[in-house]
Amino acid sequence: MRFHSMLLALLPFLSASGLGAAEAPPDYRFKVESLLEGIPQPMQFHFAPDGRVYFIEIGGKLKIFDPKTRVVTEAGGVAVTNAMENGLLGMALDPAFASNRRIYLYYSPPDFEGQVLSRFEIKDDLLDMGSRKDLLTVPEQRKECCHHGGTLRFGPDGSLYVSTGDNTNPFGSEGYSPLDERDGRDPWDAQKSSANTNDLRGKILRIRPKEDGSYEVPEENLFPKGMPQTRPEIYAMGFRNPWRFSIDPRSGVLYVGDVGPDSGGDSEDRGPSGFDTLNRIAKPGNYGWPYSRGKRLYRDFDFVSNAPGEEFDPAKPRNESPNNTGLKELPAVQPPLLWYPGSQSKEFPLLGGGGRTACGGPVFHHDPKFESSGGFPEYYDRSIIFYDWQRPAMLWLRLDEQGALKSMEPFSATLRLAQGDPDGSERFQVKRPVDMCFGPDGALYVMDYGETWGANKDSRLIRISYQSGNLDPVARIKAENTRGAEPLAVKLSAADSFDHESQVLSYEWTLEPGGKKLGSEREIGTTIAEPGNYSIGLAVRDPQGGVGRVSAAITVGNHVPEIRFLEPADGTFLTPGKPLRYRIEVKDVEDGDGSQKPDEIGYRTLVNARWESGGSADGSETGLALMKQSDCFNCHAVDQKLVGPPLLEIANRYRGKPEAVEPAVQRILKGSSGVWGEVGMLPHPQINLDEAHLIVRWIFALEPGKASPAMMRGLSGEITVPSSPEPLGGILDAAYTDTGKGVAGPLGGSAQVRLLARKLQAESGKVEGARLLGGEGSEGQFVGAIDHGHRISFGRVQLQDSSTVSFRVSSGNVGGFIELRDGAADGALLAKVEVKNTGAWGNWVELTAPLETKGSVDLSAFFVKPGNGGLMNLDWLRFNP
Known part of the structure; x- marks a missing residue:
C-alpha cells in the first residue's frame, strides 16, 4: 500500500443535481459520533450478525468492538512482518458466520515472502489458531517496496474477492510506468506481476471457499481453468495497487480504487501524468496497468539506452517482458469510471488537487425502517461513495443504467458537522478514511486512520447517522465573570444558540438552586450577592415544542488558583532511567502561595507524567483526562493506597476479563460498598455512561513495569523516567484544587510542560x-x-x-x-x-x-x-x- 502524503482540507459542500429527484438533505441533519478512539493503524472492519464490529490492525491484531457497551476485546492475532508496508492487510467474515464462526485473514508472515489467505474459527471470542486453513498464497519479492492491496470482501454470490498490488518499486521510473527489463531489475518491472496472466499480483482475485478449507474457481473468471500460462483465480487484472474496494450487495458489482504512480506531468517520451482511478467491475477484464493510466497510454521504454519506444495498444496490449511468465497477448483495456491526477482534475473538478489514494466505497440501498434507526434517507438510494484516504475526500456518485457516471456530489457536509455548527466554522474532520460500510441501521460507519502514516492517537471508528423530523434547537451560553468574590456580576449571552430549521427561538434563564427566573432576553446580566455554588440554566424553544438546554457553573466567593512549573522548562530533554525533578508554584487568593501551609497545598497538587511510546492503543488519554476532571485522584493513586485501592491493583484483578467492565462502569456511576473493603465509593452522577467506559478502559489497561502515567502529589519532587521502553517524549501535568471558601466550592487550575526525547x-x-x-x-x-x-x-x-x-x-x-x-x-x-x-x-x-x-x-x-x-x-x- 503506497500512500501519497500531501494533505488537503476537506472540500466545501457543493450541491449538484442528479442524485435524486428531491432536494439534497441539509447538513444539520447528519450526526457524527466517535465510537472508539486510539486504534493503532486500523485496516478493515466488518459487522458481525450480532451487531459487534470485528476489526484488524496492520500489526497483526484482531479485535472485537461492541457498540452497545463500548468494550473492546482482543481476539488474538497472527505473526506478521511490517517491513515494506506488509502486515495484517485484510479480513472478511464468512457469510454464514453466525453459525460457522469462520473468519478469513490476508497477511504477511515473517517466514514466507508473500501474502497468505487463511481461514480461522472464532471460539469464545478468541481466534482459534488450531483451526487455521491456508487457502491461497501470493508469492512476492521483498527486495524492494511496495504495493500489496489486501482488501477481502464476500460478494452476494458467496465468492470471496481479494485485491493484490503489483509488488513493484515505484521509484526507478521517474513516476511513470515501471518497465525495467534489465537483468536483476524485476522488482522495478510491473510486467512481471500486473500484466502477467500467470501471476496473482496486481489483480482482483475471485474464489469460492469450500467446507474442507480449499476453494473452487468460478467459471466466469477472466481465464478458464486449465488454460496454459494463466491463473484461473484472476477476476480482473492490470492494477497498480487496488488497495480498497467495495461490492454492491445487490448487484455484485465491484468499485475498485487503484492507487496511481507519482509522475507530476505528461512526458512525450514516457506517457501521462500519474492518475488514481476508480473502476466499476461488472465482469472480468483488464484495467491496463502498466501500459495505460486514466484513459491515457504509456510508451514502451528502453532502460538501457534511455530511449522511448512505441505507444502501447489498448485494444491488443502485449507483454514482451522477459519477466513475464504468462500470455503475451492480453485482454483489451477497460476504461476507468474516474481518473484524476495530483493536480486539479479537468474532468472531475470537484475532486480538487493534492495527494491521492483512491478508494472504492460502499453502495447505499435505502430501507423505510432507516427513518427510525438513524439510517440515510432515500435521496441517496443506489448511490456510491467514492473516497480518498490521502486528501481526504468523500463524494457521492450516481450512475446511469449503462454504468456510466451520471453525477457527482461532495459528501463533506457531514464531515464538517460539529455539534450543531451552523456555518461550518467548527470542523469535525475525518483525517484519513481507511475503510467504511453501511451498518444494519443504514448509518455510515467510517474507520479513520488518523493524521499520519504511523500509529495515531486520533484514529477512531465513527458513526454518521441521519436525523429525521423536527430537531431540537441548540442552546449555547457565553458567560463572563463566572468565578470570584461576592457580589459577582455575571454577563450572559445566548447569541450563539440556533435552530436548524431557522425557526424563531424563545429564551428562558434560571438560577439554581431555587429556580429563580432571571429573564427571557437573548442577552442578560445578573448579580449574585451571596457566596455559594450556582448553576445558570438556559432553555431555548422553537415553535414546534423542541427544547435545547445548557447550563453554566458559577462559583461565588472563591477565586481560580494559579499554578505554574518553576522547573522543568517546556521542551526539556528526558534521560531514560533517570529521575526528573519538578518544582511548582501555586498562588491562590484564599489559600495563599504555599509558604503559609505547604503540606496542605502540596497534598492538593497532583502531578502526572504521561510518556509517549509510539501511539495510544485504546483512548487511554481520554480516560485519564476524565479522571482528572473528577474526584478520582482524591481517593486513588496508580501504585499506592490512599483512601481506595491502587489503580494498578484494580487492573491486576480484572485484566483480561471483559465481563468485569460493565459492573465496574456501574460502580462508578452508582457507587458501591464492600468490593475493596469497608470504605465505599460515592456515586458519580456527573459522569455519563460513555465517560465511565473510557475511565474503566484506562484503569484496566494499566500494567506493572510499563510506561504508564506516573502520579505524585506535592509542590516538588522527582519522577523517574522509564527506560523500557524508552519514551519518545512526554507531558508533565500539574493540577491544584483549592479547598473552597465557606459555602463556595473548590476550584482548580492546571499547568503543563512538554518533555522531549533527545532523539x-x-x-x-x-x-x-x-x-x-x-x-x-x-x-x-x-x-x-x-x-x-x-x-x-x-x-x-x-x-x-x-x-x-x-x-x-x-x-x-x-x-x-x-x-x-x-x-x-x-x-x-x-x-x-x-x-x-x-x-x-x-x-x-x-x-x-x-x-x-x-x-x-x-x-x-x-x-x-x-x-x-x-x-x-x-x-x-x-x-x-
Whole structure:
C-alpha cells in the first residue's frame, strides 16, 4: 500500500443535481459520533450478525468492538512482518458466520515472502489458531517496496474477492510506468506481476471457499481453468495497487480504487501524468496497468539506452517482458469510471488537487425502517461513495443504467458537522478514511486512520447517522465573570444558540438552586450577592415544542488558583532511567502561595507524567483526562493506597476479563460498598455512561513495569523516567484544587510542560512542504520529498546541556544543507550540516555538527539548496549531551 502524503482540507459542500429527484438533505441533519478512539493503524472492519464490529490492525491484531457497551476485546492475532508496508492487510467474515464462526485473514508472515489467505474459527471470542486453513498464497519479492492491496470482501454470490498490488518499486521510473527489463531489475518491472496472466499480483482475485478449507474457481473468471500460462483465480487484472474496494450487495458489482504512480506531468517520451482511478467491475477484464493510466497510454521504454519506444495498444496490449511468465497477448483495456491526477482534475473538478489514494466505497440501498434507526434517507438510494484516504475526500456518485457516471456530489457536509455548527466554522474532520460500510441501521460507519502514516492517537471508528423530523434547537451560553468574590456580576449571552430549521427561538434563564427566573432576553446580566455554588440554566424553544438546554457553573466567593512549573522548562530533554525533578508554584487568593501551609497545598497538587511510546492503543488519554476532571485522584493513586485501592491493583484483578467492565462502569456511576473493603465509593452522577467506559478502559489497561502515567502529589519532587521502553517524549501535568471558601466550592487550575526525547523523530515536528513517507530502511516514518525552502518546526526546546546535534539522513540526489535556527529562516543559526549524495535513497548515514547557540530556542530545521528539489530524506535528529 503506497500512500501519497500531501494533505488537503476537506472540500466545501457543493450541491449538484442528479442524485435524486428531491432536494439534497441539509447538513444539520447528519450526526457524527466517535465510537472508539486510539486504534493503532486500523485496516478493515466488518459487522458481525450480532451487531459487534470485528476489526484488524496492520500489526497483526484482531479485535472485537461492541457498540452497545463500548468494550473492546482482543481476539488474538497472527505473526506478521511490517517491513515494506506488509502486515495484517485484510479480513472478511464468512457469510454464514453466525453459525460457522469462520473468519478469513490476508497477511504477511515473517517466514514466507508473500501474502497468505487463511481461514480461522472464532471460539469464545478468541481466534482459534488450531483451526487455521491456508487457502491461497501470493508469492512476492521483498527486495524492494511496495504495493500489496489486501482488501477481502464476500460478494452476494458467496465468492470471496481479494485485491493484490503489483509488488513493484515505484521509484526507478521517474513516476511513470515501471518497465525495467534489465537483468536483476524485476522488482522495478510491473510486467512481471500486473500484466502477467500467470501471476496473482496486481489483480482482483475471485474464489469460492469450500467446507474442507480449499476453494473452487468460478467459471466466469477472466481465464478458464486449465488454460496454459494463466491463473484461473484472476477476476480482473492490470492494477497498480487496488488497495480498497467495495461490492454492491445487490448487484455484485465491484468499485475498485487503484492507487496511481507519482509522475507530476505528461512526458512525450514516457506517457501521462500519474492518475488514481476508480473502476466499476461488472465482469472480468483488464484495467491496463502498466501500459495505460486514466484513459491515457504509456510508451514502451528502453532502460538501457534511455530511449522511448512505441505507444502501447489498448485494444491488443502485449507483454514482451522477459519477466513475464504468462500470455503475451492480453485482454483489451477497460476504461476507468474516474481518473484524476495530483493536480486539479479537468474532468472531475470537484475532486480538487493534492495527494491521492483512491478508494472504492460502499453502495447505499435505502430501507423505510432507516427513518427510525438513524439510517440515510432515500435521496441517496443506489448511490456510491467514492473516497480518498490521502486528501481526504468523500463524494457521492450516481450512475446511469449503462454504468456510466451520471453525477457527482461532495459528501463533506457531514464531515464538517460539529455539534450543531451552523456555518461550518467548527470542523469535525475525518483525517484519513481507511475503510467504511453501511451498518444494519443504514448509518455510515467510517474507520479513520488518523493524521499520519504511523500509529495515531486520533484514529477512531465513527458513526454518521441521519436525523429525521423536527430537531431540537441548540442552546449555547457565553458567560463572563463566572468565578470570584461576592457580589459577582455575571454577563450572559445566548447569541450563539440556533435552530436548524431557522425557526424563531424563545429564551428562558434560571438560577439554581431555587429556580429563580432571571429573564427571557437573548442577552442578560445578573448579580449574585451571596457566596455559594450556582448553576445558570438556559432553555431555548422553537415553535414546534423542541427544547435545547445548557447550563453554566458559577462559583461565588472563591477565586481560580494559579499554578505554574518553576522547573522543568517546556521542551526539556528526558534521560531514560533517570529521575526528573519538578518544582511548582501555586498562588491562590484564599489559600495563599504555599509558604503559609505547604503540606496542605502540596497534598492538593497532583502531578502526572504521561510518556509517549509510539501511539495510544485504546483512548487511554481520554480516560485519564476524565479522571482528572473528577474526584478520582482524591481517593486513588496508580501504585499506592490512599483512601481506595491502587489503580494498578484494580487492573491486576480484572485484566483480561471483559465481563468485569460493565459492573465496574456501574460502580462508578452508582457507587458501591464492600468490593475493596469497608470504605465505599460515592456515586458519580456527573459522569455519563460513555465517560465511565473510557475511565474503566484506562484503569484496566494499566500494567506493572510499563510506561504508564506516573502520579505524585506535592509542590516538588522527582519522577523517574522509564527506560523500557524508552519514551519518545512526554507531558508533565500539574493540577491544584483549592479547598473552597465557606459555602463556595473548590476550584482548580492546571499547568503543563512538554518533555522531549533527545532523539527527535523528524515526523514529530510540523512539516511544511515536504512529505511523510515510510520504508526505505527508516526507523518508522521519515520526512522526504524535500525541496529547497521546506521546513520542520519542533517548538520550544532547551539546549543548555547539549553540545552537538546528529542527523540521520539519506540522499539519492543532489543533497543540500540542513540549518537549525531559532524561529524564522533569518533567526539565530544553531547548527548547520551538509548532506551529500549517500549513493541511494535507502542508504542512511549519521552526520554530526556542533551547536553554535545554547539556551531556550524555538527550534526549526530549514533545508537549503537554491533552485533544487528532491534534496534528501531526514529520519531523525539527536541532541547529544
